[in-house]
Amino acid sequence: GAVVSQHPSRVICKSGTSVKIECRSLDFQATTMFWYRQFPKKSLMLMATSNEGSKATYEQGVEKDKFLINHASLTLSTLTVTSAHPEDSSFYICSACETGLNTEAFFGQGTRLTVV
């Protein structure tokens, strides 16, 4: 299957700082990218959906000013957690799709964020 690279895999940051997570599709053009947050033993919570070159659509309850998403190219999307707090500690996963509802999403390996 197609490859999606997510970086970093782990990050520890101090409260109040910002952290950027990158998601790259390596061998296909990702017109749509999804960002999820996964809590321990819980499902994936969709945070936002983004199309290349346009603003992301955030799910209800997700602060767009806190979780900044940029999808500037067909191969790169970034999630920036601004002014991080310990409650932002979580496992963040990105996925990318080609055009079309019938295409499967390919997932990055996830980023474990710990805010201390």
Add this chain to the structure above:
Amino acid sequence: AQSVAQPEDQVNVAEGNPLTVKCTYSVSGNPYLFWYVQYPNRGLQFLLKYITGDNLVKGSYGFEAEFNKSQTSFHLKKPSALVSDSALYFCAVRFKRGSQGNLIFGKGTKLSVKP
């Protein structure tokens, strides 16, 4: 509202026995259904999908799933379970919302295969 349900938090199976992981969905219009597997501290791996056509879909690692429109179900199955199949399994549905397709997941089912 569009939704996906996985009624079982955990499924326990003995190695060599058949396994079923259940999934039901609620989507207006034609559903695009997917199964993914997640190993500890890893991203999700695509197993199989149903778009149209034959209701029985075959996927990776010997898994298959049966689309049942009348029961709005898409259960994941495997004739003979392996210990290495132990993982977290997610059912997902993709649907059109605005100008973008959305992709939502069930809460996941932990599969435990004992030797």
